[in-house]
Structure formats: structure tokens, C-alpha cells
Amino acid sequence: MNNYIKRIKNEFASSPDLVIKKININLLHKVYVIFLDTLSSQDKINDYILKKLVNINLIFNIENILPGGNVVKLKKYDEIEYYLYNGFTIVIDNKNIYAVETRADIVRSISTNETEPSIKGPKSAFVENFQINIGLIKKRIKNHHLKIKNITIGRISNINVGILYIDNIAKKELIETVYQKLESVDIDLINDSADLYPYLTKKSIFPTLIYTERPDRCADALASGKIVIICDESPNAIILPAFLVDFLHPYSDRYNKSVNINLTKIIRLICFFLSIMVPAFYISIINYNQEAIPTSLIINFATQRSDIPFPAVIECFMMLIICEILRESDLRFPTKYGSSVSVLGALLIGEAAVSAGLVTPIMIIITAFTYISSLIFTDIEIGNAIRTYRFIFLIISAMFGLYGFMITFIFFILNLCDTKSFDFFYTFPISPFDNSYFKDVFFKLKNNLRSKYLTKNITKEKL
Amino acid sequence: MKKILLIFIILFLTGCYDYMEINDLGFITAIGIDYEEDTYKATFEILDDSDDIQKIKSESKTISNLFDNISLIISKVPDYHHLKTVIISKSVAQNHLKELTDFLIRSPEIRNEFLLVVCEGTSPLELFKKDSKESIGEKIAKLIKTSKNQTNISYDRSFEDILEKILNKKMEATASVITLENDEITLKGIGLFKGYNYKYFLDTKKSSLLNILNKENTNYSIFIENMETKIYESNVKYDFKENTVTININAKAKIIENTTQMDLKDNKNYLIIEKKLNKVLENDLNDLINNLKDNNIDAINLNDRQYKKTRKNRNNYLKNADIKINIDTKINWKGSIFQIDEN
Numbered sequence: 001m002n003n004y005i006k007r008i009k010n011e012f013a014s015s016p017d018l019v020i021k022k023i024n025i026n027l028l029h030k031v032y033v034i035f036l037d038t039l040s041s042q043d044k045i046n047d048y049i050l051k052k053l054v055n056i057n058l059i060f061n062i063e064n065i066l067p068g069g070n071v072v073k074l075k076k077y078d079e080i081e082y083y084l085y086n087g088f089t090i091v092i093d094n095k096n097i098y099a100v101e102t103r104a105d106i107v108r109s110i111s112t113n114e115t116e117p118s119i120k121g122p123k124s125a126f127v128e129n130f131q132i133n134i135g136l137i138k139k140r141i142k143n144h145h146l147k148i149k150n151i152t153i154g155r156i157s158n159i160n161v162g163i164l165y166i167d168n169i170a171k172k173e174l175i176e177t178v179y180q181k182l183e184s185v186d187i188d189l190i191n192d193s194a195d196l197y198p199y200l201t202k203k204s205i206f207p208t209l210i211y212t213e214r215p216d217r218c219a220d221a222l223a224s225g226k227i228v229i230i231c232d233e234s235p236n237a238i239i240l241p242a243f244l245v246d247f248l249h250p251y252s253d254r255y256n257k258s259v260n261i262n263l264t265k266i267i268r269l270i271c272f273f274l275s276i277m278v279p280a281f282y283i284s285i286i287n288y289n290q291e292a293i294p295t296s297l298i299i300n301f302a303t304q305r306s307d308i309p310f311p312a313v314i315e316c317f318m319m320l321i322i323c324e325i326l327r328e329s330d331l332r333f334p335t336k337y338g339s340s341v342s343v344l345g346a347l348l349i350g351e352a353a354v355s356a357g358l359v360t361p362i363m364i365i366i367t368a369f370t371y372i373s374s375l376i377f378t379d380i381e382i383g384n385a386i387r388t389y390r391f392i393f394l395i396i397s398a399m400f401g402l403y404g405f406m407i408t409f410i411f412f413i414l415n416l417c418d419t420k421s422f423d424f425f426y427t428f429p430i431s432p433f434d435n436s437y438f439k440d441v442f443f444k445l446k447n448n449l450r451s452k453y454l455t456k457n458i459t460k461e462k463l
Numbered sequence: 464m465k466k467i468l469l470i471f472i473i474l475f476l477t478g479c480y481d482y483m484e485i486n487d488l489g490f491i492t493a494i495g496i497d498y499e500e501d502t503y504k505a506t507f508e509i510l511d512d513s514d515d516i517q518k519i520k521s522e523s524k525t526i527s528n529l530f531d532n533i534s535l536i537i538s539k540v541p542d543y544h545h546l547k548t549v550i551i552s553k554s555v556a557q558n559h560l561k562e563l564t565d566f567l568i569r570s571p572e573i574r575n576e577f578l579l580v581v582c583e584g585t586s587p588l589e590l591f592k593k594d595s596k597e598s599i600g601e602k603i604a605k606l607i608k609t610s611k612n613q614t615n616i617s618y619d620r621s622f623e624d625i626l627e628k629i630l631n632k633k634m635e636a637t638a639s640v641i642t643l644e645n646d647e648i649t650l651k652g653i654g655l656f657k658g659y660n661y662k663y664f665l666d667t668k669k670s671s672l673l674n675i676l677n678k679e680n681t682n683y684s685i686f687i688e689n690m691e692t693k694i695y696e697s698n699v700k701y702d703f704k705e706n707t708v709t710i711n712i713n714a715k716a717k718i719i720e721n722t723t724q725m726d727l728k729d730n731k732n733y734l735i736i737e738k739k740l741n742k743v744l745e746n747d748l749n750d751l752i753n754n755l756k757d758n759n760i761d762a763i764n765l766n767d768r769q770y771k772k773t774r775k776n777r778n779n780y781l782k783n784a785d786i787k788i789n790i791d792t793k794i795n796w797k798g799s800i801f802q803i804d805e806n
Contacts, residue, residue: 286485291544291574295492295510295601298545302485302512311484399478 118252225455288401489539493600495587556661
């Protein structure tokens, strides 16, 4: 036992928060209580350990004395570090080492989700605590088929990562693939579940994993045969596999009336393509294919452009880049400083730029329409993908006109069809077509079956 | 690395070859062409980023030089993709349409979607002399399109269609005819071509009848015994048996004006009116067909129709055929029924 204490003192020499308390049970029997002050709760240590040990003279089995709900007997010395850093108190009695859970509550309380707001439906969001996050999901899936596979990732961080799945719904091959990929992760530190992205996805412009802070979304994904990955110290969970349609429609659509929401879904689909292609289409017809514009409109455009010194392409790039700068500054700027940045940017782009003769009013309309269409999508990753493709379309159309536009469109469709999320086609449920997922997610229609593509257990209610 | 280099080379060495700034273009919306004293004369109506409509004159011995000469005058690149109307004089239509058509077909910049219009009684260049804020090309195009529904005396098809008929030996081409009356552009009727040569034009009544026979819109007024009626819908069918053609017309008519003493509440009177209408219409149609036969102009495309039905190649079918017309008119819009009391 003394060797253990010496080793602990050596290893944690520069940790001023390490507390080693020696309790003399009797003349012959000593027990050591070791904990990290910053991670453990003093109250719990007092209640579960110190008060119990101080009042006794003889101990036969220390496990029976410690009343804590989570008492683990450690098999080897090397596990001490892991449990100490997870808020456990180590009790060393002769050669027996026990870890008692006395975790301090240094997490924030469950709050409303900020990145996926909804008017109807649950508002709770994940926090930076693994157990609480698992609890939020288990409150929604009260079934023994919900399984969790735990992995510790990070050489320095040793963060606990859990793979959640419902074993009679999710495909076993998918579970195994995910587990193997996470087991092969060899990095120093994980701060958030987003750090696992490069290990779970291949290179693609479009996002192939859903990154969510909604427990209800995770529960729904598990029920449809998907897998959820929860990372300790991360308020976001990863859902996989993910498809394009999952990013186009927010999850809160589920809580709205289907007839009305289906129209909104159609508008979103149109906005997805418009947001990418409108600036490129405008440039190609203004500079290459003027015959495509009605005469009265083209005279109007020519009159507007008569005083502008820049070519239409430069004007378009300028406006899009200014809007990107505005968007980035709006995202990063602390909200406490107010939203004056957005107002300033809008003034700059609007009246002032047109009055100064730098841009045409039509270009302001095109840019505004493009950005308003892209703001419909709440997921930042799909917004970034849309932006990337917008610039690709613009560059090729600026060089080749409508011909270039069509070539880029073909490339865009091919890229979309070629993208995969864990060997599942990204364009699912359009291609391959699946009636159940189409009715569930693409449009909101009555559906009582799970998708055959994701699971073999397709029945979810009485037919 | 090689892929990136290849993409770079393709983009920067081959891109932007037909890039054109919109402000550098002059959009030509109408061309008026005349032929006088061995010279082609033309006026081009050009719209650009200025508020005024430019009218540029050009003269040349050849048609291609006629079009090229405007580049010596205007500072913009001529763009023909928005050409609405080409107005040709009678002399061009009669003697020089072939050269003009040849030039227009060969030019890749000029799409054949404009309207070809013949100007009778005045030179087409006179149409452009009046200062107006409205483009002449658009004005004439709208006039022809509107007339199709309102008066039915125009031929609202693009040059592409006229070309198809000229080049197809089984058909004869037609085109709208305009003139300048009291300083206003007025639609006169439909002009008839024999091959590349313009022959004459049909007045408003005959143009309307021609459109009926060609299964275009129907809008034909008949005035009988102080009553004005209008045929507003018709269904025309051609039956071919050897050299006999039977044209069956089921028409619907409406009473526009009634100043007779006829009791319009009595259904028997309608039978009398319908019989009279049938007779008048039959006579008018026979007049038109005889006119076409005399000039041997198959403006009702009888050759083509009979070939499509019988697959027998017969030339000059119109001249040799015996044409019978069966008309069945029904008045189904009687209007306000009342009697004018002369007391």
C-alpha cells in the first residue's frame, strides 16, 4: 500500500489539487482516501466515505461500509489515474483499491437548444456531461434493446465516447464499422465530437454526419436504425449515416401539420438549388447568352450597367465576398455588442453601394435573394457546402456561360450521387428510392414502416 | 497535381472566348429593307443602354454589305438575337426575297424567329421616320399578335414558318401586310407568295376567310338584312376523293347587332338566319377559292393536306380539283332579345 501512495505522490507531484488523507481505523489498520479537489465533490466525499470510515474500529469488507451507488474495485494500479480524473475518490485499503463516485457538478444545467430552435416540440439540449446526455436519450427510449458501446479516445484526454444503437433495429455491419473506425482513432486530445469527423468521414464537400444538440432527434434516429455517437465533454451528438435530405429539412418539421409543412419543404428544395445557382445563371445570361433575356429586361439591365465601371463578374464576386464577410462577422461577434454590425453591413451593401455607382440594383437583388435562400438551412455545414458550390458555379459560368453552367450542374449532380455516408448513398431516398424514408423525411406523409435500406426490422406499428 | 494543372489550363486558356459585356451590345429590334435604283436601302432600329432609340440608315449594292455597313456607324456591336420584325417593301418581296432569305439563313447571328412583314403602298423606311418612344419592331409584332385574336386578319408566324413553306414545294407562303395610313401603321391583310415571289395581298375580309380555311382563329363578320353576325368559332375538315375536295365547316355564330323586325324569340327565325349565313359564307369562300385558283396560289395548302391523307403526289391539286363547301352554322349566342318598336 505504501508503494501505491509513493507512486501516486510521484506521478501527481505537480498537482496541487491532489488530496491524500490517511484514516487510522485502528493501530494496525490504515485506509488512504485520495481525490482531486477540483473534480470531486467535498460533500459527497464526506457523506459517502469520511463519515463512514471515521466512526469504525474494525473493517472486514470495506465495500459493505461505503454507501455510494457506484463503487468499483480496481484490478490494477494503472486504472487509478482514469478514475481520479473522472471525479472518483480512490480508497486504498491494504492492497485493495476502490473507486467511489464523488463527481463534482461542474457542468451547466440543461438548457434550450440554440442551433436548432423550434417553436413546437422539446427544447432541451445536450450538455457537456456524458451521463446526463445518455440519460436524456434513455428518458425517450425506455427499452432494454438500447445498447451503448463505450470507447476511451485520446492519449492525453482519455475521453469516454459512447456508440448508441438499438440492437434489434440497427444493422450489425454498421455498428461494427463504426466501432472499428473509432477504435483506430489515435490522437492526443478530443475537445468535442466534431474532432471525430476526419476519422468517420471521407473527403467531401457535403456534410455526411449530422451534428445535433437535440436528444429527441437522436432518439428518432435510433428508432429508424441509425447510430448515435456521444462524446464526454461535448454538447453535440453525431448521428450517422446522414443524407442530403436530413440537412435540407430541420427536425422541427416533425412537430408541424403535414399539409402545410409539405409546401414549406418544396420551397426549401427550390431554395437549395436557387441559392447555389442564381448568381452563376445571372452572370452567364448577362455576359454570354443575352438572347435568353426578354428585350425589355435586357435594355433595363444595360441601362443600369451603363455607369458601372466593373464587369458584371467582378461586381458579383465583390458582392458575394462582402456578404460572406458580413456573415462571418455576424457569427463570431459576441451578441452582447449588439447587432449593429449587421445593420452597418446592410447599409453598406444597399443604398450606399448603388449610389456610389459600384454595383447595380439588380446585383443587390440577386445577392440578397441568394443569401436569404441559404439562410433557410440551419445546419452550418450545409451552408458552407452551398457556398462552396456557389463559387464553383460562378467561376465556371463566368468563363463559359450557360454551357459552363450546365457542365458544372452535371458535375454537381454526379458529385452528389457519388457521395456516400458510411457506404449509404447520400442521395437516399431519391436514389436509391425508398418509400418509407421518403414519406418520413423528404415529405411528411403517413408512414408506418422503417426504411429497408437502414434496417431489416421495418415494422414500427401495427399494420 | 496534374489534375489541378489540367483544370487550370482548360479554364484559363479556353474560357471567356465569347464573353461580351451587355453595354457593348446594340440590340436590333427592327429592320426595314427597300430596293430602289439598283441599291438596297435599309433602316435599322437599335436599342441600347441610352434612353433613345437609334435609327441607322444603310445603303449598299449587296445585302451582306447592307448589314455590315452599320458597324461603321454605331459604336456598339450589333446583336440580332432580339430582332422582332423585318419589314420588306413590295419590290424586295417580288424580286429580291431569294437573296434576302439566303443571307438570313446563312447568318448564324440572326435567329429566324422574327416576323417577316410586307409593306404595301409606302417604303418601309418611312415607318422609321416618325419619332416615337416605342420600338417600331415591337409595335408591329404586338399589332400582328393582337390582331390574331381581335380581327383575325394577320399571319402570326415567324420567318422560320414562312421559310419552311417557301422551301416546301407543296406549300405556298403567306405573310402579314402593313401600310402607313394617316401616319399610323395599319394592318392591311395577308400577302400571298408563289415560291419566292410576292404576288398580291388579300383584303381584311378575304384574309379572315383564309385564316378560317387554314384552321387558324375564326373571327368573320357577316352583315345580312340589317343584322350583323359574327362567326367566332369553326371546325374545318377536308375530305379528299380523287380530284374532289369537300370542305366541311361547322361554325358557331353570334348576333352582334339586330335592327330588323324579326322576332328573335321565335326559334324558327334562327333557322332562316342560319341558312342565310351558310349561303353568304359559302359564296365568300367560293370567291376566295376561285381567286386562289385563278392565280394558282395554294394558300390553303391543299396539296399538302391531300398528300398527308392520301399519300398520292399530285401537283397543282388546287387548280385541278373540284372543291365543294358544306357549311353548317349554328347561332348559339343570341344576345339580348328584344324587338325595336318603330311606333
